[in-house]
Amino acid sequence: MSDSIFSKIIRNEIPCHRVYEDELTLAFLDINPIAPGHTLVVPKEPVATIDELSDESAAAIGRVLPRISRAVMRVSGATAINILQNNGSLAYQAVPHVHFHVIPKTDAHGLGIVWNAEALDEEAGAELGRKLARLL
Numbered sequence: 001m002s003d004s005i006f007s008k009i010i011r012n013e014i015p016c017h018r019v020y021e022d023e024l025t026l027a028f029l030d031i032n033p034i035a036p037g038h039t040l041v042v043p044k045e046p047v048a049t050i051d052e053l054s055d056e057s058a059a060a061i062g063r064v065l066p067r068i069s070r071a072v073m074r075v076s077g078a079t080a081i082n083i084l085q086n087n088g089s090l091a092y093q094a095v096p097h098v099h100f101h102v103i104p105k106t107d108a109h110g111l112g113i114v115w116n117a118e119a120l121d122e123e124a125g126a127e128l129g130r131k132l133a134r135l136l
């Protein structure tokens with residue numbers, strides 16, 4: 001359980017610019033946007049990271065994300081967006097309540113990414129794939 005600033009926003013104890021709400025989810029404008037229209041989509045379930053999230057909340061988030069993305073694109077005029085979801089402080093998560101950033105990407109604004117990619121080793125990939133599939 002995580003009682004963060006987002007739980008307070010959900011409970012209406014802290015103001016925000018709400019843009020969408022249903023029984024399981026809430027969307028509101030980020031207080032420090034990296035692009036105009038930068039919106040946060042959160043489950044009302046108070047868990048810190050995505051691995052803790054129930055299937056029910058995950059489904060509710062998945063259902064609304066495309067709709068909210070369409071609205072953000074319409075309002076911002078952006079034809080590209082990034083959806084960013086950080087888990088753990090090492091992964092740049094500052095607020096310990098699951099949230100999805102919907103961030104318009106234009107020439108002037110949006111997310112910058114450093115993508116430290118390396119080619120997947122065939123043997124290691126096969127072993128990793130088997131391990132993951134066993135867990136799933």
Ligand code: 5GP
Pocket residue numbers: 005014016017028029030031032033040085086092093094095096
């Ligand atoms: P994170 O780094 O955890 O993925 O991102 C947290 C986001 O929450 C940041 O973009 C930050 O600007 C936003 N944020 C933090 N506190 C508040 C708040 O009180 N209200 C709103 N609307 N956004 C917040």
